[in-house]
Amino acid sequence: MRIVLVGPPGAGKGTQAAFLAQNLSIPHISTGDLFRANISQGTELGKQAKAYMDAGNLVPDEVTVGMAKDRMEQADAENGFLLDGFPRNVAQAEALDAILEQKSLKLDAVLDLEVPEDEVVKRIAGRRICRSNGAHVYHVVYNQPETEGVCDVCGGELYQREDDSEETVRKRLEVYHTETEPIIDYYKAQGLVATISALAKVDEVTERAMRALQGRG
């Protein structure tokens, strides 16, 4: 299955993507995680992305689309994928369609996670992620690790993302409304959107997502 996950910052895209990718046996491709890995490795791409991310803005499409395309090729898009955080504006959605069209492939579903803004703010304020693997995500209240500050999966150190400050989160939400939300209408026109409420416990949201995806791929 080829799936796009969309939703505001802190909606739980990364958290759900980990379970869905496992249930569906497809790779989880997160542009945010790829950028953070590049930053921690000190690559040229990471240097280009950092200032945009710290300010809560989108990294330019030229950089993002190339990176996402390389990652999809590496994963062998024909076998399916779960995209998390990409596409993030209509230009990126068009670029993705063109990439898939070249291979005579299509998306199967766009899963839209709905969460009220006050909940998103709480989720982001308490989020901690793993330094060794950004896909290992925790929360100081909702999803605590067994040992404080240490990743259950790999023992990595947990830290708070630099772009999770209150001011940057406000900016990211604004960017979501102006730039990313329009892709929902873009995909509705293709009949691909399944909207679910993500205001529930993590495993309940996964079940809702799996039900919404049934019969779509």
Ligand code: AP5
């Ligand atoms: P990115 O890393 O994609 O961030 P985001 O979209 O803002 O999403 P988040 O990672 O903040 O949240 P999430 O929805 O994954 O929630 P999570 O599962 O962690 O992007 C960061 C930046 O990179 C962008 O601002 C931009 O600069 C750049 N970028 C990335 N992609 C780009 C692109 N395509 N184009 C241009 N620029 C791009 O959950 C949040 C917290 O809530 C966690 O603590 C979790 O434990 C907790 N939680 C999750 N689910 C639940 C639940 N059901 N109940 C209670 N708590 C929950």
Ligand code: ZN
């Ligand atoms: Zn870890």
